Amino acid sequence: xxxxxxxxxxxxxxxxxxxxxGEGIAATTKQTTNPIAISMFVAFVVITLIITxxxxxxxxxxxxxxxxGGGISGFQNGLAIAGDYMSAASFLGISALVATNGFDGxxxxxxxxxxxxxxxxxxxxxxxxxxxxxxxxxxxxRFAQTPLRLLAACGTLVVVAFYLIAQMVGAGQLIKLLFGIxxxxxxxxxxxxxxxxxxxxxxxxxxxxxxxxxxxxxxxASLMCLLVLIHFNFDILGFFTEAVRVSPKHQAVMNxxxxxxxxxxxxxxxxxxxxxxxxxxxxxxxxxxxxNAKEARKSIFxxxxxxxxxxxxxFIIGFGAITLVYTNPDYLDPVTKxxxxxxxxxxxxxxxxxxxxxxxxxxxxxxxxTILAVVSGLxxxxxxxxxxxxxxxVLRHGNVDQKTEMQVSKVTTLFIGAAAIGLGIAFETQNVxxxxxxxxxxxxxxxxxxxxxxxxWPKLTTRGATIGGFVGLLTALxxxxxxxxxxxxVLGNKAPVWPYSNPALFSMPLAFVCCWFFSITDSxxxxxxxxxxxxxxxxxxxxxxxxxxxxxx
Amino acid sequence: xxxxxxxxxxxxxxxxELEAKRGAFGWTIxxxxxxxxxxxxxxxxxxxxxLSVQVYGVITLAFPLGILVLFSAFVLVGIYVVRANGExxxxxxxxxxKAR
Numbered sequence: 001x002x003x004x005x006x007x008x009x010x011x012x013x014x015x016x017x018x019x020x021x022g023e024g025i026a027a028t029t030k031q032t033t034n035p036i037a038i039s040m041f042v043a044f045v046v047i048t049l050i051i052t053x054x055x056x057x058x059x060x061x062x063x064x065x066x067x068x069g070g071g072i073s074g075f076q077n078g079l080a081i082a083g084d085y086m087s088a089a090s091f092l093g094i095s096a097l098v099a100t101n102g103f104d105g106x107x108x109x110x111x112x113x114x115x116x117x118x119x120x121x122x123x124x125x126x127x128x129x130x131x132x133x134x135x136x137x138x139x140x141x142r143f144a145q146t147p148l149r150l151l152a153a154c155g156t157l158v159v160v161a162f163y164l165i166a167q168m169v170g171a172g173q174l175i176k177l178l179f180g181i182x183x184x185x186x187x188x189x190x191x192x193x194x195x196x197x198x199x200x201x202x203x204x205x206x207x208x209x210x211x212x213x214x215x216x217x218x219x220x221a222s223l224m225c226l227l228v229l230i231h232f233n234f235d236i237l238g239f240f241t242e243a244v245r246v247s248p249k250h251q252a253v254m255n256x257x258x259x260x261x262x263x264x265x266x267x268x269x270x271x272x273x274x275x276x277x278x279x280x281x282x283x284x285x286x287x288x289x290x291x292n293a294k295e296a297r298k299s300i301f302x303x304x305x306x307x308x309x310x311x312x313x314x315f316i317i318g319f320g321a322i323t324l325v326y327t328n329p330d331y332l333d334p335v336t337k338x339x340x341x342x343x344x345x346x347x348x349x350x351x352x353x354x355x356x357x358x359x360x361x362x363x364x365x366x367x368x369x370t371i372l373a374v375v376s377g378l379x380x381x382x383x384x385x386x387x388x389x390x391x392x393x394v395l396r397h398g399n400v401d402q403k404t405e406m407q408v409s410k411v412t413t414l415f416i417g418a419a420a421i422g423l424g425i426a427f428e429t430q431n432v433x434x435x436x437x438x439x440x441x442x443x444x445x446x447x448x449x450x451x452x453x454x455x456x457w458p459k460l461t462t463r464g465a466t467i468g469g470f471v472g473l474l475t476a477l478x479x480x481x482x483x484x485x486x487x488x489x490v491l492g493n494k495a496p497v498w499p500y501s502n503p504a505l506f507s508m509p510l511a512f513v514c515c516w517f518f519s520i521t522d523s524x525x526x527x528x529x530x531x532x533x534x535x536x537x538x539x540x541x542x543x544x545x546x547x548x549x550x551x552x553x
Numbered sequence: 554x555x556x557x558x559x560x561x562x563x564x565x566x567x568x569x570e571l572e573a574k575r576g577a578f579g580w581t582i583x584x585x586x587x588x589x590x591x592x593x594x595x596x597x598x599x600x601x602x603x604l605s606v607q608v609y610g611v612i613t614l615a616f617p618l619g620i621l622v623l624f625s626a627f628v629l630v631g632i633y634v635v636r637a638n639g640e641x642x643x644x645x646x647x648x649x650x651k652a653r
Contacts (some may be wrong), residue, residue: 108621110590117586117629121579127639237610244611255615256597256607263598270594274587295641297634304630308623381641471581539562543574543648 036361055201065202074295078302098318102253109311115277125525142533156385168424191421227354268505276440279447282381320347445472464519472511478501
């Protein structure tokens with residue numbers, strides 16, 4: 001959900017130049033340094049580094065590193081999952097979208113929440129019972145290890161890389177704007193802190209950073225909404241009536257609008273959001289941090305509640321900005337009448353409008369903390385794919401002690417962190433809007449089909465899964481590159497080769513078809529072993545019999 | 554896992570009950586969500602005018618429906634979790650104990 005903004009931007013680039021074209025965070029200028037924001041952010045960093053130190057003393061084995069020893073409670077994990085979803089971009093981006101387009105903002109929020117029932121009812125149980133550290137444990141359970149682990153690692157790394165670049169670029173621009181720090185230093189601060197959290201504190205520190213940030217963000221956003229509602233004496237109808245009166249769109253701000261000009265694009269995005277959620281590696285990894293399936297399910301319930309509540313808050317914040325920010329000349333550029341600081345600032349200025357500079361400083365610090373927490377979770381997922389799936393499982397065939405595996409993941413973390421800083425700097429002036437949409441499309445077209453079919457369809461074989469997974473991944477990637485969002489906007493060509501910027505409507509079904517076709521026509525020896533393995537996998541996936549228990553380390 | 558254990562569990566009446574009940578229930582939840590969500594998206598795509606009808610002052614029909622879809626995701630997760638953490642986990646416990 002991070003860089004929701006990017007998804008939104010992708011969509012709008014294809015259906016109309018309403019938002020994010022030129023006036024997104026890419027066009028930021030340095031803001032004057034806000035001492036309140038900086039002191040609050042420093043306090044956050046000090047507290048999280050103390051937690052990291054504490055977590056480091058308790059992180060001794062690979063399972064501690066990947067899953068916090070399975071000792072996170074359902075409620076804590078629910079907050080952490082919600083934290084993974086509530087990024088600075090979704091906080092600032094969704095509220096900005098509501099502030100400029102009204103009701104349409106809610107359509108996106110809905111898309112991000114509807115994947116959860118699918119995840120809990122079809123996946124949670126089986127993931128818990130079959131896996132230990134990563135979702136690759138599940139999809140490689142009855143198949144040949146090497147091809148499936150490589151597929152999962154590619155799926156993970158591609159999703160993480162696109163997500164991470166979009167985050168790092170957004171982070172640098174946002175921090176430059178909110179704190180008056182140079183872009184390059186902003187990248188280094190984010191990168192170094194994230195490496196510290198993950199490398200020394202592993203999943204335990206990453207989870208607590210995420211929990212603290214989720215609490216700060218939820219309370220900050222709640223306070224803002226409360227102050228907005230107090231301003232209108234809790235008269236909801238009066239609040240919206242005022243918004244309609246002052247909005248340049250008037251009543252149209254309450255209607256579903258132009259974003260659905262192209263139904264194919266809309267439905268394709270809907271598919272990517274709904275099913276991509278069930279294939280995001282950093283979210284799936286969180287299922288292994290709790291002690292049993294009961295807690296795993298509870299954590300999704302809490303997460304859905306928190307995220308749903310958060311989206312309602314962003315909706316109120318967006319409408320609050322229509323009434324209290326866009327009507328106040330202090331927040332507008334005197335010449336252009338555009339919002340000062342760019343299109344993503346409504347929430348920040350609303351904090352100032354209802355709570356003064358203290359609340360504004362607090363909200364800016366929370367936005368920074370949010371970025372840090374989100375990139376840490378991504379880095380951990382990427383490091384696990386390399387150390388657990390590629391190093392320990394493919395290169396060493398599982399013959400590696402936990403200590404060595406953990407050391408490999410720490411070194412990997414360092415490399416991923418350094419790469420993230422480098423890529424963040426390299427992509428500063430690039431348009432990265434397509435990247436998060438692509439990450440979701442790949443998760444929906446590669447990770448999700450394989451994960452689902454491997455547990456429900458007995459006839460899936462190594463060959464079918466590998467071909468289907470890679471076809472899904474490459475199709476999503478290729479169609480995106482040839483689409484208007486990349487071919488025209490990023491690469492500067494005149495006309496797109498492929499008309500749609502959201503590929504999931506095509507790439508996800510193609511992955512399923514390839515899995516099916518290359519499995520039923522598979523007469524190899526390995527195929528027979530794959531089919532024979534289903535019963536044992538099925539019994540374990542339903543009951544957990546034979547699983548060591550993720551907490552039993 | 555030993556082959557005899559697998560076949561023993563697979564023929565356990567509790568296991569047969571669990572897989573039938575949980576399978577049907579899980580798919581019902583998942584398909585309900587897909588239907589609700591895409592019904593909403595299709596309405597937004599093709600019946601914009603109906604959604605723009607004002608139902609309470611300036612508030613349009615799209616508001617309650619949108620909130621309802623958001624809420625339905627939460628409720629569907631809740632319904633599944635309550636039943637899975639109660640009834641299905643009790644059945645699982647029985648199966649696991651019998652398999653020992």
